Amino acid sequence: MSVLLEARNIGKSFGGVQALKDVSLAIAAGEIYGLIGPNGAGKTTFFNVLTGLYPKDGGEVIFNGAPLPLGSPHEVTRAGIARTFQNIRLFANMTALENVMVGRHARTKVGVGGAVLRFSRAREEEAAIRRRAGELLYYVGIADHARKLARNLPYGDQRRLEIARALATEPKLLALDEPAAGMNATETAELKTLIEGIRADGVTVLLIEHDVKLVMGLCDRVAVLDYGEKIAEDVADVVKRDPKVIEAYLGA
């Protein structure tokens, strides 16, 4: 298996708090990779550094054979990493369809001139954006909600919409930040099916999750963060029995 993403010695501190200490990990193309850890372990910070929202203090990330432009979120997205957010961040006053259409921004080109004059190329691109967005809504199972405002969608469907929007950017790696948070057992099971489907369609998945059962059932490999350090990385069954992991979760 080829390595899709390799993070080397990522460090990040906020004032005196060292949120990440030399975290290194490698994600293979086509796997579902889990990132777990107790509250405050640095999972979301790692996500934010990886997707360019936080400037890093040290280290580098090689993605798809090239250094990732850390510190610049839109360039990270263009390079092929899409993400969702722990606390859902949708464009609340846009329709579900429009939300996904925004996701096509990075992969489309029409500028002011094209938008105003609507040459045939601009019209075709706009139609393609709309078509693709519709397909993605169908793919995640919320096609019925296309015309509804994002803020009026049920919670679980908002999570799905965020995934559809992220997929619209044509990612090679989809990074999900606690996608099952707040979901009941049925919704979680459906989410699991969706994530497996996404992987089957060729997208590598990086998953932060609190729901240990979901992570263990879904992920090929799991890394565990504690106090900003990686304390374990292996297949789920091994990690589960690692004494350091048990200690981190249950306390000494």
Added chain:
Amino acid sequence: MNPRHRAFVGTALIAVALAMLPLVVGGALGNTWVRVLDYALLYIILALGLNIVVGFAGLLDLGYIAFYAVGAYLYALLASPHFGLHWPAWAILPLGALVAGFFGVLLGAPTLRLRGDYLAIVTLGFGEIIRIFLNNLNTPVNITNGPQGIARIDPISVAGHPLSKPIEVFGVTLSGVMLYYYLFVLLAIAIVFVGIRLQDSRIGRAWVAIREDEIAAKACGIDTRNVKLLAFAMGASFGGVAGGLFAGFQEFVSPESFGLLESVMVLCMVVLGGMGHIPGVILGGLLLTLLPEAFRYGAGPVQQALFGKVLLDPESLRMLLFGIALILVMLYRPAGLWPEARHRRELSGK
């Protein structure tokens, strides 16, 4: 009638109504009111420009009138005896759009990280800086002629005919203000067209995405810096065109036309009409220009008829009623008089 026919007939009716309006208004109320209509159209163009920045991209700009000033002074300097230049309007207006757009980027670049109140304060300062520059750039080299302003500006000419001169068509005399009306209507329609096309495009969606959630917009691959600067530049360029029209129409500009109150007025039109909704913004621009004028001319005679004498000075009454109207709208229609009918669209299921 099929929808296509209906749309065609509707457009034709609106076109006829817009064409007849100055004749009717001029005949019934006199040319003063046609002049008021002209100003209403200028304000509508301004409000549509500001709507791009405030309504679409969600960037609160309190110094928008500065771009109007840039457009107006550019016209004044290039078409008046002040420098002895007499460029044609069709050359100055596009240049005005470009220069104002450049000033838009100039304002936008240092404020990219600011939002809300902080952005409002910086833009407010920017608007004042431009006005103060215009006021003081008469020494050591006289560029703007200071507080006296620039007079005897060339009127806008179309096909060699200055619009300030009346013209006779089929036995009907069209006064100067009416000719300007037709020019302004055409430009306003063009700007509405540009606004609508932008709104329904990749660029328009990116603006709204930034307004809704900037971080999520970045994560969607939107280069928020460039897209915001584009919003500033587009909005400013509309203001620059309106400014050029204003200078040619008035044939006189001075710094006092571009004070903070004007910025606030244009912002009121956008907010009152319905932020981000083009028809609403047009309505806001119309109401806020026409109603105060109606009070100005109507309040005196009405009081005379009711009480036999004028109890309250029409001018102060005008501001009082204006203030009350604003408060009422904010209390009962906080989204504006004619907000975007998102929900209707949602239910129609188109």
